[in-house]
Amino acid sequence: MISGPPRGMRDFYPEDVRLRNWLFGLWREVSESFGFQEYDGPVVESEELYIRKSGEEIVGQLYNFEDKGGRRLALRPEMTPTLARMIIARGSSLPKPIKWFSIPQCFRYERMSKGRRREHYQWNLDIVGAEEPTAEAEVIAAAIEFLKRVGLTRDDVVVLLSNRRLLSALLKSKGLPQEKFPDVCLVIDKKGKVSDADLHAMLVDIGLSEAMIANLFDVLRIESLDDAERVLKTAGAPLAPLDETRKVLECLSHFGLAQFCRFDISIVRGLLYYTGPVFEFFDADRKFRAICGGGRYDNLLESYGGERVSAVGLGFGDVVVTEVLADKGLLPDFSSGLDYAVIPFSEEQRKVATEIAQSLRSQGRTVTMSLETKKLRKSLSDADRAGAAKVIIVAPDELAAAKVVLRDMKSGEERAIPIADLCAP
Amino acid sequence: MISGPPRGMRDFYPEDVRLRNWLFGLWREVSESFGFQEYDGPVVESEELYIRKSGEEIVGQLYNFEDKGGRRLALRPEMTPTLARMIIARGSSLPKPIKWFSIPQCFRYERMSKGRRREHYQWNLDIVGAEEPTAEAEVIAAAIEFLKRVGLTRDDVVVLLSNRRLLSALLKSKGLPQEKFPDVCLVIDKKGKVSDADLHAMLVDIGLSEAMIANLFDVLRIESLDDAERVLKTAGAPLAPLDETRKVLECLSHFGLAQFCRFDISIVRGLLYYTGPVFEFFDADRKFRAICGGGRYDNLLESYGGERVSAVGLGFGDVVVTEVLADKGLLPDFSSGLDYAVIPFSEEQRKVATEIAQSLRSQGRTVTMSLETKKLRKSLSDADRAGAAKVIIVAPDELAAAKVVLRDMKSGEERAIPIADLCAP
Numbered sequence: 059m060i061s062g063p064p065r066g067m068r069d070f071y072p073e074d075v076r077l078r079n080w081l082f083g084l085w086r087e088v089s090e091s092f093g094f095q096e097y098d099g100p101v102v103e104s105e106e107l108y109i110r111k112s113g114e115e116i117v118g119q120l121y122n123f124e125d126k127g128g129r130r131l132a133l134r135p136e137m138t139p140t141l142a143r144m145i146i147a148r149g150s151s152l153p154k155p156i157k158w159f160s161i162p163q164c165f166r167y168e169r170m171s172k173g174r175r176r177e178h179y180q181w182n183l184d185i186v187g188a189e190e191p192t193a194e195a196e197v198i199a200a201a202i203e204f205l206k207r208v209g210l211t212r213d214d215v216v217v218l219l220s221n222r223r224l225l226s227a228l229l230k231s232k233g234l235p236q237e238k239f240p241d242v243c244l245v246i247d248k249k250g251k252v253s254d255a256d257l258h259a260m261l262v263d264i265g266l267s268e269a270m271i272a273n274l275f276d277v278l279r280i281e282s283l284d285d286a287e288r289v290l291k292t293a294g295a296p297l298a299p300l301d302e303t304r305k306v307l308e309c310l311s312h313f314g315l316a317q318f319c320r321f322d323i324s325i326v327r328g329l330l331y332y333t334g335p336v337f338e339f340f341d342a343d344r345k346f347r348a349i350c351g352g353g354r355y356d357n358l359l360e361s362y363g364g365e366r367v368s369a370v371g372l373g374f375g376d377v378v379v380t381e382v383l384a385d386k387g388l389l390p391d392f393s394s395g396l397d398y399a400v401i402p403f404s405e406e407q408r409k410v411a412t413e414i415a416q417s418l419r420s421q422g423r424t425v426t427m428s429l430e431t432k433k434l435r436k437s438l439s440d441a442d443r444a445g446a447a448k449v450i451i452v453a454p455d456e457l458a459a460a461k462v463v464l465r466d467m468k469s470g471e472e473r474a475i476p477i478a479d480l481c482a483p
Numbered sequence: 484m485i486s487g488p489p490r491g492m493r494d495f496y497p498e499d500v501r502l503r504n505w506l507f508g509l510w511r512e513v514s515e516s517f518g519f520q521e522y523d524g525p526v527v528e529s530e531e532l533y534i535r536k537s538g539e540e541i542v543g544q545l546y547n548f549e550d551k552g553g554r555r556l557a558l559r560p561e562m563t564p565t566l567a568r569m570i571i572a573r574g575s576s577l578p579k580p581i582k583w584f585s586i587p588q589c590f591r592y593e594r595m596s597k598g599r600r601r602e603h604y605q606w607n608l609d610i611v612g613a614e615e616p617t618a619e620a621e622v623i624a625a626a627i628e629f630l631k632r633v634g635l636t637r638d639d640v641v642v643l644l645s646n647r648r649l650l651s652a653l654l655k656s657k658g659l660p661q662e663k664f665p666d667v668c669l670v671i672d673k674k675g676k677v678s679d680a681d682l683h684a685m686l687v688d689i690g691l692s693e694a695m696i697a698n699l700f701d702v703l704r705i706e707s708l709d710d711a712e713r714v715l716k717t718a719g720a721p722l723a724p725l726d727e728t729r730k731v732l733e734c735l736s737h738f739g740l741a742q743f744c745r746f747d748i749s750i751v752r753g754l755l756y757y758t759g760p761v762f763e764f765f766d767a768d769r770k771f772r773a774i775c776g777g778g779r780y781d782n783l784l785e786s787y788g789g790e791r792v793s794a795v796g797l798g799f800g801d802v803v804v805t806e807v808l809a810d811k812g813l814l815p816d817f818s819s820g821l822d823y824a825v826i827p828f829s830e831e832q833r834k835v836a837t838e839i840a841q842s843l844r845s846q847g848r849t850v851t852m853s854l855e856t857k858k859l860r861k862s863l864s865d866a867d868r869a870g871a872a873k874v875i876i877v878a879p880d881e882l883a884a885a886k887v888v889l890r891d892m893k894s895g896e897e898r899a900i901p902i903a904d905l906c907a908p
Contacts, residue, residue: 062572064556067525069569072583075521091844093821093851093869096500100492100602101526101588102558123548126592131489133527144494147487153868155854158497163526167551177525185854192833192854203844312837396518408617412737419516419628426518429580429610429617443578444518 066168066176076392078179081376082161084207085181089159092200094183097158099140105130107139107362114244114330119166121176133165137182138331138358138371145186146364154187154367157196181374183352186359186367191302193370194335194354195309201339201350201372202315208379209388215349217315218322219306219337222353223299225277225326228286231293232273238264240330242274247328249278280323299334306335331355335370341382349382350374394445397423401437403453410477411452414462417481442467450480491593491601501817503604506801507586509632510606514584517625519608522583524565530555532564532787539669539755544591546601558590562607563756563783563796570611571789579612579792582621606799608777611784611792616727618795619760619779620734626764626775626797627740633804634813640774642740643747644731644762647778648724650702650751653711656718657698663689665755667699672753674703705748724759731760756780760795766807774807775799819870822848826862828878835902836877839887842906867892875905 063069070078086096105122122132134140137160145156160182168174183200185193198217205215225246226239234242241264249257254275261271280286287300303321310319327336336353340346352372360366383389398418402411408431415427426444428437434451441449451463461474488494495503511521530547547557559565562585570581585607593599608625610618623642630640650671651664659667666689674682679700686696705711712725728746735744744762752761761778765771777797785791808814823843827836833856840852851869853862859876866874876888886899 061529062568063525064527064529064550064554065552067527069525069565069572070523071569071573072520072522075523078523079521090820090849091847093824093849095497095819096504097497098495098500098503100488100494102489102492102590104486104489121550123550125489125546125548127490129489140494143487144496147494148496153865157851157869165527188854190855192852196852196854199841309833309837312834313841314838394520395515399518408734409737412734413739416624416738422516424515424518426582427617427621429613429621430615440578444582 064176066174068175068177072394073392077380077389078376080390080392081380082179084204085159085161085374088200088204088207089181089183091203092157092183092196094157094159094200097141097144097160098162099134099137099144099160101134101163102131103134103140105132107143108132108135115328116166119168121165121167133177134162135166136164136329136373137162137180138184138329138355138373139362141182141184141186141371142359142362142364146359146362155193156184156186158186159183175377179376181350181376182371183374184369184371186369188370189368191305191335192309194306194337195313197352197370197372198306198310198319198337199313199315201374202313202318204374205339205349205379208383210382210386212318214342214382214386215318215339216342217319217337217339218325219303219319219335220321220323220325221299221303221306221335222326222332223334224286224303225323227295227299228277228280228289228323229274231289231295232270232277234266234270234274238266242266243326243330243332244328246278246324246326249324278324283321286323303335325351327351327353331358331361333357334368341385345385346378346381349378395424396426396444396446398425398448398450399437399441399444399446400425400427400450400452401434401441402428402431403434403451404431407452407454407457410457411450414450414452414477414480438465489601491599493600493602497819498817502805502814503801505815505817506805507604509629510584510586510799513625513629513632514606514608516628517582517608517621519582519584519625522566522569522585523587524559524562524569524585526559526588527556528559528565530557532568533557533560540753541591544593546590546592558602559587560591561589561754561798562587562605563609563754563780563798564787566607566609566611566796567784567787567789571784571787580618581609581611583611584608600802604801606775606801607796608799609794609796611794613795614793616730616760617734619731619762620738622777622795622797623731623735623744623762624738624740626799627738627743629799630764630774630804633808635807635811637743639767639807639811640743640764641767642744642762642764643750644728644744644760645746645748645750646724646728646731646760647751647757648759649711649728650748652720652724653702653705653714653748654699656714656720657695657702659691659695659699663691667691668751668755668757669753671703671749671751674749703749708746711748728760750776752776752778756783756786758782759793766810770810771803771806774803820849821851821869821871823850823873823875824866824869824871825850825852825875825877826859826866827853827856828859828876829856832877832879832882835882836875839875839877839902839905863890 116135120132125131164180165177183197245260325336325338332353333356334354338351339349354370356368400411400415402408415425418425449465456462456474461476464475465472541560545557550556589605590602608622670685750763757778758781759779763776764774779795781793825836825840827833840850843850874890881899886901889900890897
């Protein structure tokens with residue numbers, strides 16, 4: 059006896075695929091309306107693509123293995139390294155800015171607590187080769203556009219924004235040694251997910267003094283960009299990271315989206331390659347994990363041997379948003395969408411029934427046909443269970459008059475209609 | 484420096500994804516028009532799902548590995564075992580016949596000669612719980628419908644049909660022990676791919692006598708169902724497998740597709756689970772490998788612990804058909820399809836430019852916007868390289884009159900138009 063899918067993986071039955079296709083269809087539609095082009099890479103990549111630095115959760119959770127040729131491979135945990143590799147391979151032949159999107163399935167070998175999965179699909183939007191905060195605004199606006207199209211409003215969703223350069227400047231003004239900053243980011247990313255006591259312990263672990271930890275918690279209490287400005291000014295630090303953050307918000311106001319967005323110093327993201335503005339979307343009640351997130355990465359392509367080029371990316375998983383939509387009753391009802399079932403009364407009528415089915419199909423209708431002749435009641439029940447809206451019964455009496463019986467499955471109404479009416483070109 | 488994708492895997496740049504989406508879109512459209520419902524399973528499955536019997540190429544080429552939890556897993560080499568598993572899991576709650584389709588990426592660890600790949604996408608059509616040859620006709624008709632929609636005719640493609648039950652009866656009448664039949668099928672599947680001498684050697688390897696091999700080659704020289712009938716009648720063997728094969732062809736004639744199809748005794752397929760009618764599609768010139776193939780499998784679900792239920796399946800890869808279409812010049816030209824590029828003359832005009840872009844997007848247009856202001860000539864060149872059909876320039880003089888400049892990128896024609904004309908609701 060064969061069991062279900064491997065632990066943490068999903069089967070997609072037709073009703074699940076209908077949901078998935080609806081989601082992916084909207085992601086594609088929004089991406090294309092913003093001028094993004096779709097790309098994709100292999101679901102299995104070289105492991106080295108993901109071996110950046112220790113500390114990141116994503117590296118510890120790599121779904122990696124050795125193939126028969128002794129190659130170290132991994133199921134892709136995220137798409138950005140593939141994007142970087144593909145862009146580098148094409149060199150300068152790609153006109154910049156590059157605006158690409160993708161909907162890869164991504165894998166993490168997580169411990170299987172709390173019903174978490176080992177795979178999800180992730181809508182990725184990236185703009186490579188754009189220095190200005192207009193790029194952040196563009197990907198955030200696209201993600202909000204998607205949320206609006208599925209029926210979520212600014213009462214349902216909040217976009218929290220911050221900036222690693224700003225956080226770095228603030229912490230530096232409070233005495234944090236620069237080399238500690240990456241580790242500090244990975245710890246701060248856990249804020250809200252673990253207790254403040256655990257957070258404190260993690261900060262001790264990475265070698266911060268009690269005084270520094272107290273300063274760090276002070277910084278995390280900053281509530282506005284104006285507050286941040288006062289701290290930086292007091293320290294005589296440069297204000298560029300502050301201006302950059304304000305510019306992202308200003309660009310979003312051009313989209314009429316300022317009211318979706320709020321500064322939140324504790325947003326840092328869990329990936330080391332972010333260097334500037336970062337953001338995460340949450341449901342307003344904070345009942346769920348982040349809906350999506352992203353930020354600017356300046357050094358990733360260079361770290362893979364490409365030129366230094368600034369980029370902005372956003373990753374948007376299929377799982378959390380589906381949970382949010384289900385919670386709010388916003389998931390559509392996905393019917394099978396079958397227009398017709400054609401039932402030949404006996405094998406004598408199969409040829410005509412086939413021709414009618416084929417004609418309807420050529421007109422763009424979705425049509426199934428009984429593959430064997432049974433008692434009519436049984437065939438009608440099959441058609442009903444298959445979800446057919448209408449049934450066409452091809453029976454000898456009507457056929458003699460070049461007609462068939464058309465039955466509406468909802469009303470139960472039946473009438474004989476000329477075949478020519480169905481098969482009009 | 485990071486190299487390309489892992490050996491045998493493909494990157495999909497935007498032009499490749501456009502081709503892939505076109506192909507998948509047509510596969511979906513045709514599947515749905517025939518009343519099939521889409522499903523999907525995990526790209527990684529338990530290895531045991533594929534460990535059936537030795538001898539099959541697909542088992543020797545399994546892309547398998549052990550995960551961190553010590554589970555034996557494999558990248559799916561084909562979809563039918565997943566289909567069987569999923570149907571068994573739902574038990575009798577699924578109304579039969581089940582008509583499902585899927586477009587999985589499948590993996591085989593082949594030796595990398597002749598530019599062969601380790602992955603491909605494969606359109607799968609399956610009908611589970613239908614005993615009649617109408618099911619074979621249905622999946623074959625759907626595949627031909629797809630070929631017609633991409634511009635291939637019966638001058639381009641031939642459907643070769645046979646039947647394992649028929650081959651088995653013929654070989655039995657010539658003295659082949661029943662237990663040798665599965666191995667013989669795997670060898671015959673190589674006919675045309677290896678020399679007859681190699682075929683002979685393989686038949687010796689599986690333990691056939693010279694006399695039996697000679698008889699087998701006699702059977703493979705059978706050219707028509709009438710010839711086959713004579714052989715069976717001479718041996719006093721039952722004619723049921725012959726009738727079944729003729730019935731597939733008769734059902735196909737109901738679809739008006741008889742002229743696409745031809746009986747060919749050497750068609751057996753390389754998978755052991757086929758039990759009845761089998762078929763493969765080829766380009767008429769036989770320049771390429773099989774375009775698609777499939778057949779009836781009676782025992783697969785039972786072998787996984789499900790009920791015994793007859794099923795018919797078809798697998799249709801993305802690679803060969805693309806080669807055939809390219810060879811015949813039938814691949815469409817896939818442009819980026821970008822409707823507009825919006826260019827603010829300076830940062831002063833960014834807010835209005837953003838509003839215009841958003842309005843056009845809400846009208847279903849695909850729109851990119853300059854993310855930084857550059858010299859106009861440079862911005863126009865960017866828009867051109869991005870493939871924009873039209874450019875909207877938002878400049879102060881026209882803006883004072885509530886107008887923008889609309890430039891047709893093909894003709895180069897420019898004219899000032901009221902913003903209200905673009906942003907009509």
